[in-house]
Amino acid sequence: MATFEFILVGGGTAGCVLAARLSEDPSTRVLLLEAGAAEPSAGMADPLAWPRLAGTSVDWNYATVPQRGTDNAVISWPRGKVLGGSSGINGMMHIRGDRAGYDAWAATGASDWNYNTMLPFLKRSEASEAGDPAYRGKDGPMRVGPGPAGDPLWEACFEAATEAGHSRNDDGNGNGKTAEGTSWNDMNVVDGRRQSSADAYLGATAGRPNLTVVTKAHARRLILDGGICHGVEYRVGGETRTAFADREVILTAGAIGSPELLMLSGIGPARHLRDLGIDVRADLPGVGGNLQDHPKSQIAYTATRTVRTGRYARKPHVLLRGDPAAAPDLQMIFIDLPVHPRWVPGPEDGYSVIFSLMTPASRGTVRLASADPTRAPLIDPNYLANPADVSRMIAGLRAAREVGGAHALADLRDQELFPGPDVEPGASDTAAHAYLRRTVTSYFHPVGTCALGRGQLAVVDPELRVRGIECLRVADASVMPTLVSGNTNAAVLAIAERAAALVTGEETVPA
Numbered sequence: 001m002a003t004f005e006f007i008l009v010g011g012g013t014a015g016c017v018l019a020a021r022l023s024e025d026p027s028t029r030v031l032l033l034e035a036g037a038a039e040p041s042a043g044m045a046d047p048l049a050w051p052r053l054a055g056t057s058v059d060w061n062y063a064t065v066p067q068r069g070t071d072n073a074v075i076s077w078p079r080g081k082v083l084g085g086s087s088g089i090n091g092m093m094h095i096r097g098d099r100a101g102y103d104a105w106a107a108t109g110a111s112d113w114n115y116n117t118m119l120p121f122l123k124r125s126e127a128s129e130a131g132d133p134a135y136r137g138k139d140g141p142m143r144v145g146p147g148p149a150g151d152p153l154w155e156a157c158f159e160a161a162t163e164a165g166h167s168r169n170d171d172g173n174g175n176g177k178t179a180e181g182t183s184w185n186d187m188n189v190v191d192g193r194r195q196s197s198a199d200a201y202l203g204a205t206a207g208r209p210n211l212t213v214v215t216k217a218h219a220r221r222l223i224l225d226g227g228i229c230h231g232v233e234y235r236v237g238g239e240t241r242t243a244f245a246d247r248e249v250i251l252t253a254g255a256i257g258s259p260e261l262l263m264l265s266g267i268g269p270a271r272h273l274r275d276l277g278i279d280v281r282a283d284l285p286g287v288g289g290n291l292q293d294h295p296k297s298q299i300a301y302t303a304t305r306t307v308r309t310g311r312y313a314r315k316p317h318v319l320l321r322g323d324p325a326a327a328p329d330l331q332m333i334f335i336d337l338p339v340h341p342r343w344v345p346g347p348e349d350g351y352s353v354i355f356s357l358m359t360p361a362s363r364g365t366v367r368l369a370s371a372d373p374t375r376a377p378l379i380d381p382n383y384l385a386n387p388a389d390v391s392r393m394i395a396g397l398r399a400a401r402e403v404g405g406a407h408a409l410a411d412l413r414d415q416e417l418f419p420g421p422d423v424e425p426g427a428s429d430t431a432a433h434a435y436l437r438r439t440v441t442s443y444f445h446p447v448g449t450c451a452l453g454r455g456q457l458a459v460v461d462p463e464l465r466v467r468g469i470e471c472l473r474v475a476d477a478s479v480m481p482t483l484v485s486g487n488t489n490a491a492v493l494a495i496a497e498r499a500a501a502l503v504t505g506e507e508t509v510p511a
């Protein structure tokens with residue numbers, strides 16, 4: 001039997017941050033459990049190879065349940081299963097999103113969670129050479145910056161976006177007023193290699209005797225006694241082991257893994273747990289609810305010549321308002337392939353403008369398929385269930401078409417391949433909706449399944465403590481009550497930095 005002050009379950013983006021921060025005090029013994037392996041797999045370091053990591057041993061290889069809003073498609077849901085977690089297999093874009101996305105968290109009643117209170121932690125996590133030090137971190141563990149300039153396609157995409165009216169934003173991560181406009185992506189890439197959260201944070205912990213990292217260790221249930229969490233039961237190397245925490249267990253298993261482990265341990269919606277024969281330890285109806293993901297689709301063009309250079313270079317993104325009266329709610333990015341709707345073969349030379357709704361109104365669930373911890377959970381993001389999401393995605397399609405068809409890309413553009421002339425948003429929203437039903441997939445940004453807040457459906461309080469259970473917190477993507485208008489990794493790094501400050505007492509949040 002092993003005893004620690006803190007046990008962290010999940011060595012992903014958030015878990016590596018907490019492992020490094022909590023073990024800075026040499027008298028604090030920390031255990032980090034990670035289901036995946038420690039060793040990066042082939043191709044993980046290469047910034048261009050990440051799409052090929054899905055479906056390999058470093059991916060949990062999840063899929064959604066059939067999605068009513070997308071013609072019953074079962075949509076693939078990669079999640080990192082390796083030290084570094086999803087930051088080990090992600091697209092490495094380091095994009096915080098607009099301040100409005102963080103300010104929306106305060107609306108849950110957790111008034112202390114907003115842009116101004118998150119800014120110190122967004123800064124603490126990063127080292128950015130460029131940008132205003134009032135908004136940018138200069139000496140954090142995660143080195144961020146855009147790739148080298150000069151790829152003709154990406155430079156033309158930037159010009160096309162500004163031509164379409166999305167003005168240049170010199171630092172989408174560091175303009176305190178707005179992230180809106182066309183910016184060069186900051187990336188988690190250093191010297192041409194991926195920098196996962198494990199790379200950035202665990203390097204400095206090498207040789208710390210007070211940090212124990214156990215990989216290929218699958219946590220199966222929490223050890224609870226009378227409303228207090230004492231430890232974790234996990235499987236490693238074919239054996240079942242237990243570890244005990246004198247102070248706290250902190251779940252950092254991500255937006256799927258954290259609610260899954262809570263429910264397997266009897267913490268969640270009572271009825272669902274009873275249906276599966278699981279003893280209810282705390283009836284928390286919000287666990288596994290409130291699932292949100294950014295839905296994405298694309299408009300695809302064939303090119304007059306090969307546009308793929310095969311080298312890592314800076315790329316732009318655009319943040320815009322589909323509704324001029326609301327906060328920025330749509331993002332566009334670019335890829336050097338004409339993306340085909342599911343199962344449609346076709347030409348390979350071209351480019352696509354990906355568009356994604358940053359503030360979806362649809363809400364889904366993560367539920368257990370059974371009380372057996374080896375069974376994958378049921379993931380239902382409920383894409384396009386809310387009609388407002390459909391109309392805002394149609395606004396995204398329209399905006400993407402303006403950029404993809406702009407003069408700046410005329411020299412490269414052959415023709416619009418998908419959706420093509422049959423889909424004229426505005427003239428025929430029915431055709432546009434049908435196209436979205438055939439093409440929407442995951443942007444890989446699930447959040448919200450252990451949401452922080454103060455209401456009945458909140459799972460954790462503003463100090464990230466699980467309501468009704470002592471000595472247990474959650475500190476990962478699952479605590480975001482709503483999505484940010486950026487790619488989620490930067491926000492998760494900041495949540496974990498803040499969680500470490502809360503745990504050590506550096507920061508307190510009014511109860």
Ligand SMILES: Cc1cc2nc3c(=O)[nH]c(=O)nc-3n(C[C@H](O)[C@H](O)[C@H](O)COP(=O)(O)OP(=O)(O)OC[C@H]3O[C@@H](n4cnc5c(N)ncnc54)[C@H](O)[C@@H]3O)c2cc1C
Nearest residue numbers: 010012013014035085086091092093219254257477487489
């Ligand atoms: C393919 C892909 C592309 C993406 N692209 C980007 C991008 O370009 N930019 C961006 O900002 N974001 C991107 N994201 C999203 C971003 O990576 C995630 O939001 C972020 O990594 C989530 O961090 P987390 O700590 O909450 O969870 P994760 O990083 O997923 O960590 C959870 C960890 O817990 C482990 N775990 C789960 N259950 C258990 C258990 N029972 N026992 C032990 N360990 C367990 C997992 O193996 C994993 O290592 C992408 C994600 C994916 C999958």
